[in-house]
Amino acid sequence: MPLSTQSQGDAEQYVLVACLDNARNLSNILKAITFKDHAIFSATPNGLKVTVEDSKCLQANAFIQSEIFQEYTIKEDSVGFQVNLTVLLDCLNIFGGSTAPGVSTALRMCYKGYGYPLTLFLEEGGVVTVCKINTQEPEEPVDFEFCSTNVTNKVILQSESLKEAFSELDMTSEVLQITMSPSQPYFRLSTFGNSGNAHYDYPKDSDMMELFKCTKTQTNRYKMSLLKPSTKALALSCKVSVRTDSRGFLSLQYLVRNDDGQICFVEYYCCPDEEVAED
Amino acid sequence: MDCVVTGGNVKVLAKAIHSLSRIGDELYVEPQEDGLALRSVNSSRSAYACFLFAPLFFSRYTIPIGLAFRCKMAIKSVQAVFRSIATLEKTVEKCHIELDDQKNRLTFTLHCKHGLMKTHNLSFQDSESLQAVFDKDSYSNVFRSHPRLLVDTVVHFPPSLEEVTVSLSDDRMWVKNHVEDETDRSKAMLTELCLASDEFDHFSVKVQNSVTFCLKELRGLLVFAESTGLPISMYCDEPGSPVVLSVTDSVLEGNFVLATLSDDSNLRKNNTKRACTPPPPPDDFMNDDMDSYLIAMDTSVMPGPSASRPPSPPLTNSTSLKQTATANHRTRLPSEEEEEEEEEEEAVDSSGPPNKKFCSLFFGSVLPPSSQMTTQPLTGQEVLASDSEDDVQ
Numbered sequence: 239m240p241l242s243t244q245s246q247g248d249a250e251q252y253v254l255v256a257c258l259d260n261a262r263n264l265s266n267i268l269k270a271i272t273f274k275d276h277a278i279f280s281a282t283p284n285g286l287k288v289t290v291e292d293s294k295c296l297q298a299n300a301f302i303q304s305e306i307f308q309e310y311t312i313k314e315d316s317v318g319f320q321v322n323l324t325v326l327l328d329c330l331n332i333f334g335g336s337t338a339p340g341v342s343t344a345l346r347m348c349y350k351g352y353g354y355p356l357t358l359f360l361e362e363g364g365v366v367t368v369c370k371i372n373t374q375e376p377e378e379p380v381d382f383e384f385c386s387t388n389v390t391n392k393v394i395l396q397s398e399s400l401k402e403a404f405s406e407l408d409m410t411s412e413v414l415q416i417t418m419s420p421s422q423p424y425f426r427l428s429t430f431g432n433s434g435n436a437h438y439d440y441p442k443d444s445d446m447m448e449l450f451k452c453t454k455t456q457t458n459r460y461k462m463s464l465l466k467p468s469t470k471a472l473a474l475s476c477k478v479s480v481r482t483d484s485r486g487f488l489s490l491q492y493l494v495r496n497d498d499g500q501i502c503f504v505e506y507y508c509c510p511d512e513e514v515a516e517d
Numbered sequence: 518m519d520c521v522v523t524g525g526n527v528k529v530l531a532k533a534i535h536s537l538s539r540i541g542d543e544l545y546v547e548p549q550e551d552g553l554a555l556r557s558v559n560s561s562r563s564a565y566a567c568f569l570f571a572p573l574f575f576s577r578y579t580i581p582i583g584l585a586f587r588c589k590m591a592i593k594s595v596q597a598v599f600r601s602i603a604t605l606e607k608t609v610e611k612c613h614i615e616l617d618d619q620k621n622r623l624t625f626t627l628h629c630k631h632g633l634m635k636t637h638n639l640s641f642q643d644s645e646s647l648q649a650v651f652d653k654d655s656y657s658n659v660f661r662s663h664p665r666l667l668v669d670t671v672v673h674f675p676p677s678l679e680e681v682t683v684s685l686s687d688d689r690m691w692v693k694n695h696v697e698d699e700t701d702r703s704k705a706m707l708t709e710l711c712l713a714s715d716e717f718d719h720f721s722v723k724v725q726n727s728v729t730f731c732l733k734e735l736r737g738l739l740v741f742a743e744s745t746g747l748p749i750s751m752y753c754d755e756p757g758s759p760v761v762l763s764v765t766d767s768v769l770e771g772n773f774v775l776a777t778l779s780d781d782s783n784l785r786k787n788n789t790k791r792a793c794t795p796p797p798p799p800d801d802f803m804n805d806d807m808d809s810y811l812i813a814m815d816t817s818v819m820p821g822p823s824a825s826r827p828p829s830p831p832l833t834n835s836t837s838l839k840q841t842a843t844a845n846h847r848t849r850l851p852s853e854e855e856e857e858e859e860e861e862e863e864a865v866d867s868s869g870p871p872n873k874k875f876c877s878l879f880f881g882s883v884l885p886p887s888s889q890m891t892t893q894p895l896t897g898q899e900v901l902a903s904d905s906e907d908d909v910q
Contacts, residue, residue: 399633402608406600406635433594434622434639441632 531599539737684727
């Protein structure tokens with residue numbers, strides 16, 4: 239592989255080196271969280287976590303475990319930087335991002351440390367492109383304090399059934415209301431749009447329901463505009479876990495299978511909308 | 518109102534709604550004794566479409582007794598219920614349409630695979646009955662073909678094309694794009710297709726002439742006809758008189774009535790013996806509605822049920838819609854009409870400018886029993902709107 243031989247000499251200078259035979263394994267999962275330009279990268283020996291936030295109300299995290307990479311070397315316990323996600327995605331698709339079988343872009347992603355650009359070596363069919371993306375001061379991601387011990391309700395669904403609902407959601411509704419309950423309607427998505435309201439009910443014994451663990455009836459509203467980007471993650475995923483905690487915060491965890499059959503996770507946290515009188 | 522649609526019929530219903538959405542922005546829903554009528558009309562009222570689903574189409578069909586219910590709603594919101602036809606076919610097992618009297622909502626419930634249930638509670642407005650007056654039997658030229666023939670014909674015209682002209686001879690039909698005026702003609706690209714009579718299942722031309730009508734609505738019907746595979750019947754007459762396109766099977770009937778451009782020369786020729794409608798349209802309407810949108814709609818006064826009555830012999834010379842209308846005691850000859858209705862016309866105009874020279878001429882105001890007999894079952898329903906609630910038993 240030309241990439242490895244070429245940059246062998248520089249390897250020692252980098253605090254982070256991550257290689258992928260197929261850059262799509264990274265670009266796909268990053269697409270699932272692309273709704274703002276700025277992405278906070280934090281790398282640990284376990285892997286790479288990419289965070290995107292909106293209005294301090296929504297946070298999306300993509301986790302790419304170190305095993306996904308063909309090579310993953312990190313010289314510090316934790317390496318953090320911030321880059322423009324749109325630019326990064328454009329670079330990863332610099333060869334057109336062909337989905338044809340047998341054609342893939344190899345990636346070697348290197349970072350020298352604070353103040354240095356993120357360097358990408360991309361190779362396809364013997365052609366190598368080097369991209370340097372300026373890094374920014376990493377911001378501290380918002381801590382949503384979503385703790386599994388505070389989870390009141392949790393369901394795991396096959397994504398297929400939610401995809402349909404999300405693709406049909408009435409976008410004239412300002413909010414998406416999620417009801418989870420140990421009794422009927424069990425799991426309900428509701429919208430309140432210009433022309434009336436709509437409810438999508440999933441019974442707890444549905445084939446699509448992999449896990450149903452609801453302890454208390456909870457109804458929360460979330461801004462449709464905030465939840466909209468999560469559809470991208472939903473589209474890629476095969477399973478989704480929907481959890482709410484005692485404060486009504488929403489956690490959506492998506493299990494995404496990449497081209498090579500490996501599993502990655504994408505997670506969305508969303509604040510509930512302010513309490514409004516029931517109509 | 519409480520209807521249940523199951524299996525493949527859900528898709529048929531969905532297709533009908535999608536096809537109606539090509540006509541207008543509002544869906545008029547009217548549960549009738551002989552089936553559920555879904556109708557739409559465009560803003561200039563030059564195109565009207567109606568689907569009537571017979572009670573047998575449904576696995577359950579109950580309508581309120583003694584209380585006539587009809588409403589209109591944004592067609593987009595109903596379309597949203599049946600958004601994806603592809604997933605609909607795969608996942609929906611049952612569709613339940615119910616009127617929630619208390620909440621004033623029309624509820625569409627889709628029972629899908631894996632127990633998923635989608636409930637849409639849609640708001641609606643009360644409305645008058647929407648009826649177009651036409652009589653398919655009176656048309657001189659009648660064709661029937663598999664939808665494929667028309668789909669293959671229409672595909673040659675660009676989506677931006679507004680109108681097509683259909684010209685007829687004894688054994689041929691020419692379909693060409695309509696070019697507005699002669700000066701444009703030198704620049705415009707002209708497309709013309711010739712269909713031989715043997716391509717049709719039925720081809721009968723009594724009067725050789727040509728009519729020009731909008732393509733968009735025809736495309737709307739083709740969407741429906743193609744998916745159901747039902748043959749399309751086409752009825753046309755002289756220019757200015759509406760074209761009727763219809764699909765029928767044992768449990769449903771769909772009629773699309775499209776205004777045609779009135780040909781001035783033709784008009785002059787026929788003016789003496791025929792009650793042609795000159796532009797601007799003498800929209801024929803009878804009473805002041807609260808809803809000006811509906812002024813030109815038919816809000817007939819039928820004292821009692823008429824559907825049960827056997828059809829009486831057709832009017833002796835009802836060869837066209839307009840003659841039928843002339844027989845109507847509420848409709849006057851255009852000459853008188855124009856003078857008398859000038860003021861009212863303004864009211865109609867306010868609800869949308871007339872589309873070119875297209876006239877909403879096929880909306881007669883009243884259907885007295887005599888003219889009803891000559892119309893298709895669609896218009897000859899006992900459920901025709903009564904002006905006052907008291908008239909309906």
